[in-house]
Structures are given as structure tokens and as C-alpha cells.
Amino acid sequence: MPPQTLTLAVSQSRTLSSLSATLTALQATAQLAATKSVDLVLFPEAYLGGYPRTCSFGAAVGARAAEGREQFLRYFQSAVDLGDTPRGAGDEWIDKELDVAKGKEYRGDGTREFLERVARETGVFIVTGLVEKAGGSLYCSVVYVCPHLGVLGKRRKVMPTGSERLIWAQGSPSTLRAVTTTIKGVRLRMAAAICWENYMPLLRYSLYSQNVNLYLAPTADARDTWFPLMRTVAAEGRAFVLSANQCMKRKNLPDWITGKNSGESKEVTSVAKTNGRRRSTVTVKEDKHELVLPDTGSGSAIADDAADPTDEEYVSRGGSCIIGPLGDVLKEPLWEVEDGGLHIVEADFEDCERGRLDLDVAGSYSRNDAFHLEVDGLDLDPPP
Template sequence: MPETLRLAVSQSYTLSTTSETLQALEQTVRTASSQSVDLILFPEAYLGGYPRTATFGAAVGARDPNGREQFLHYFKDAVDLGDTPEGAGQKWVDRELAKPKEGIRGDGTREELERIARETGVFIVTGLVERCGGTLYCGAVYVCPRLGVIGKRRKVMPTGSERLIWGQGQPSSLRAVTTTIRGVKLTLAAAICWENYMPLLRQSLYSQNVNLYLAPTADARDTWLPLMRTVACEGRCVVLSANQCMTKANLPHWVTGQSQQENGVNGHTKLPEKRARRQSTVTAEGHEIALPGPKESIAPSPTSKPDSSDFICRGGSSIVSPLGDVLAGPVWDDEHGLLVVEVDFEDCVRGRLDLDVGGSYSRNDAFKLHVEGLDLSPPP
């Protein structure tokens, strides 16, 4: 009998506040639940936000006071999960850390995610920005409907300007987690955005016998989907990749320095002049973005879907099979995209007839991988 599950990817964008984004996450999960979805993935930094185009007033050897104000806004938008700066790992998962005399440890985001998963019956994986001490971390959390949070990891290698605002996470948090959904055993783990370009990091996940590989990202380039197909084919695993889709009008005011009214009318950007669209990957206003190829551009009305030139991130979320076939996506220019696919996880085993890079094909008698603090053996 096929071991099938219904999996979903949400192409959502971060709203003005974290509480609003949590409410939107709940609404999306409830929609997914109505479609009998078993597990859903949200994008990188969905809770807390990916501060696209923000400079934080930084230049080599200089800091602008206004940039510190930007960081203050961003820090306050991040979630507090009650962890420690060094990452308490299983002790945090098992709630063994000291609690305040009154209330809970953290700001309640963990408990809210657990409530949503429990009430909907949907396993939730979401990217988030976590504040701990005075540092922010880009992370992902695994939320089981039955057991609550069963794992959390922090991005080990922020890319480019991310290194100014995010700390480096612990390699030990790359530990895969296991769960059983409707009789199907899953071993799942996440690689966040450009961590997927790190061959040894990918191998650390393959070595744990992962059959569900999660790739929340902020990369909307045309090169991303080929990477996801490579990961799926290489690891003989199902790959879910979720990215935000966002227009300039939906950037937070502390990034743009403008009020919502100045950004646009009723949440829509001001109408652009009619002009040709830019080439696929360009630099606009000093920021690298991905846009479609040349095509005649028609300015939208305030009630129509935004023109591609209005997007600062076009999405590109996808679902890929263990043999590298694209099952859904990539979806572009859809701010509320939801991909739902039924997947047979026995395809992961079928694919390992001729390739098992975490087992025999790895030639682990000749090649050795060691990751500080990480057990590379498959979890029970």
C-alpha cells in the first residue's frame, strides 16, 4: 500500500507585525487543513521578517544612527522562543530550562504555534527570526500536532549582509527529527536558503537518512529550482522549498522610511509609467532582484494584480520528487500561493536502488565527514 501524504508549501509574505503574521499563518494552516494537508512549510524568516532592501545604515568602518533604529525595530519584531544563546537543544525542546516565577519562558510564540498545529492536525515547519540575548538568529521550527515542538535549528551560515544582523547558529541544530503521520515515518530536516549551496552541509542531512528535505529560502533566482532538483535527486528525498513573494508596497515602514499612504493606495503601489520590463536578474536601486525577461509592460489598476516590476521578491516556491521531477511550481508573482501535492514516500526507497549518498554510495569507508556537536547517524 503506498505511503502517501499530502504536503503543502505556503508562499506567504510577512505582515506589518509578528502578531498579524501569526494570525495569517493560522489562517493559511486552516485552509491547508480543509484540503487534508498533513504537513506545511512556510518561507525563511516568515515570522519576524526577511528585511529585504534594508541597509541598517552600515558601511565598512561606519554606522549610521538611523540604521541602529532600523535594527531596534527589527529586533522587536523577532520572536522569543525562550532558548539560550548557545542553543539548549533537547533541553529546550523538552522544556527543561528554568522558567520565570510567573508565566512561560519566551513570548508565547512557541505555544501559539503548538496550539495551531494541535487544533488543525497539520504538522507545521516555519522559518522565523529568533531573538536571544542581544542577538538575532534565522531559524526554523518543527511543530508536531501531537507532541508540540520537536526540534528547532538556527542557520549556521548567514549570507552577505545577513551576517550583520544574524548570528551564526549551532551546527548541532542540524540534527534531523522524526515523526509518524498516518502511518508514514518521516525523517525531516531543514537547510535554510544558501546553506543548500554548502555540499558538506547537505551531506550531513543525507547521512541522517532524511526522506523529507525542507528548504525555506529568500532566493528567487532562476538558479534556485535546478538546485532543488539536484538536492532531491542527490538525496533521493522529497524537497519542499518556500519563498516569500512581496511587493515594494508591503515592505515595513521602518525599511522604506515612508508611511503606508506614501507607499501606495489601499496597499497597492503607485502606478508606474509604462515601460519595458527589466531582464531576468538585475540590480535595481542597488539591490539584486529577479524579474522576468523582456515583455511589454502594462501599468496595473489599483485593484489588479501588481505588475512584475513592483515585486522585490517574486517567490518561486516548489515541490520536487525524490527523482528530481518538479511536482508543483515554481509559482511566481503570487503573494498568497499555496502548493498542495500528494506524495508517495516509498518513492524515496525506490530511488535508492541505485543511489544512497548517506549509505553505500557514500563510500564512508574511504570518505569521512565530521560535524562538531552533530550526530550523523540516522535518528530513531
């Protein structure tokens, strides 16, 4: 049997001030990953469209302020249109069987087509968090993009956390279905739990039941409690766990939150044919981490605002990490590295089966003669 190893990566990338700029940065990171022979890379929760950290949208119980509605307008305009329906068209959307408007090349704003092209050109399987608009609602979503077949699946967060419930709608549990693919002879069964969905034991179990060997956890949680949760998930599920979070200083929050002008373009455009490249990379030591960073050059950094020292505060410290199937730490949390650090590991997927010697939480160890879980609209049997 050929080696069952793949090169996996998490990208600690932060959202830039426009969708087109963030997509260009994603493309550069995928190109960088390709030079490192990465097979699959995970980007953070809400990477495309942005996580509106610190933003209240002018809301209090029983009251909404006009300026909060303007903030929501800007946020809605920055979200991604993948051409799906509010209810979620499932396989019809994945297979591009939905109607396309007359005179249009594709449904949506072209983001799907852009991601498919980047995956195809780099040979890297891309999984990214994004904020998706469908109808008049926003959803926190994850999309799986294969270099050969394009989009294989998409899921929407079923339970937005805390204040997220104000701005994000609930996704269907049916989207928790695992995605299968084969990369270099390695059979992958992957599924994503978004941020605090990982604190939902039954949701985690719904993924374990599908016999996933690659568990993806894009997040916005930079608390110290997140890392031990990821170790628990890996040990419970006997799967490789990738967790990616954004690292961001206050000065780099979008100007519709801070009220400042960052100097970057705010135009939201069709992005299917956008092209941008970063030509070189640097490898640096950050404490005990060896990181691969894009060489952004002199013109890409946002200028510091020396007049306000609080601008240098981190509103999210990152914490992206990779855990092995026995709960062993393969890459420790990456703290306070803001500009796209890549954590890369070689993963032997036979380690998942080695771990089943003494624990299979959704198999014999589950006592499925006594305990049962059902999820509306979701087949919990392992996918073919």
C-alpha cells in the first residue's frame, strides 16, 4: 500500500479591507503553499467577508441605532455571493444546475469561480471560511474547493454564537455532511465545525459518526481555552485537527468599524478574473515556531497610526494550531503573527486507524445498542 501521507497547512491570514484584496491575498497564500508542496490549506472563520470583531451594529435590547444599520449595510456589501439560495440548494448548487440570469456567465459575484481557478492553478485543496449572503440574510459558511473538481461542498454554521445571532442566520444541519475526496492515493473524509460549534457535543458527535479523518475547525476564538478543546476533539475523533484563526491588531479593523480610513480600496467588485501575485517568501523564527510568510514588500503594509497607541493592541491574537489523532500537538498555537503565517505538517493518515485500537467513539465504543443520535436532514452513516 502506498504511503498514506499528505502535507497539511493552516493559514493565519487576516481579512483585508475589501473582498478583492482578501481574495488576492488568499491566492498569494495558495501559491506559497504550492511551493511548499502543501496538499490542503485551511483559512480562518469568516476570512472572506470578515469577522466584525468589536462591532455592535448599534443594537441594544429593544433598540437599533441608525448608524448600526449603516454598519450592517457595509458589512452586507462586503459579504460573498456564491449564487446559492437562502434555503440552500445543496447538490444543485454544487453541480451548478441552478438557473443563471440572462447575459450572466455564472451565478453570484464570481468568488466561487475565483476560488476554483486558484485551486486548479496551484494544485492546492482550499478550505476557507467566509460570510455568505443569500437573499437578505448572511451566513457564516465554509467552502471546500478541490483542484480537479471545483467546489465539493459548502456548509453553514448552524448556531451563531452570542452577538453573531444578530447578523448571521442559522444554517441547516444537513450541511454537516462530510466531504470525501482522494489526494495522492489518500482517502479523505473531511468535515468542518465552525468556532463554538466545537463546544456542541452532539454536533461534534455527528461528525465523528461519519468517520472523519480530517476535522477542520476554522475559528474566531483566540482564548487560551480553545487549544485544549482542539486536543480533546482530536483525541475523541482520532482525526487530524486543523484550526485556523485570524490575528489582527485594532488598527487593521475595517474602517466601517473604527471610523478611520485605512487607505485601502473599499470597492466590492466581481472577482472571478482578479489576478494578483506575491513574488517571494521568507522563513522566519517566531519564538519556537518556524513560519513561512509572504514577502509583502514595501507597499502592502498598512501604515501605523502612531497617534493612538491602542491601535497596536491585538483584538485577536490568533492561535492557529494542528493536532494529531492521539491529541498530540503537531503545531502549537501561533500567537501574535498577523500577516499570513503558514503552519505546515506531514500527516500520516494511518495514524487515525492506529488510534482506533483503543477508542472509536462512534463505533463499538459508543454503545450504539444503548445510545442513539439523530440529526434532521443528515445521514450520520460514513459517506461512501
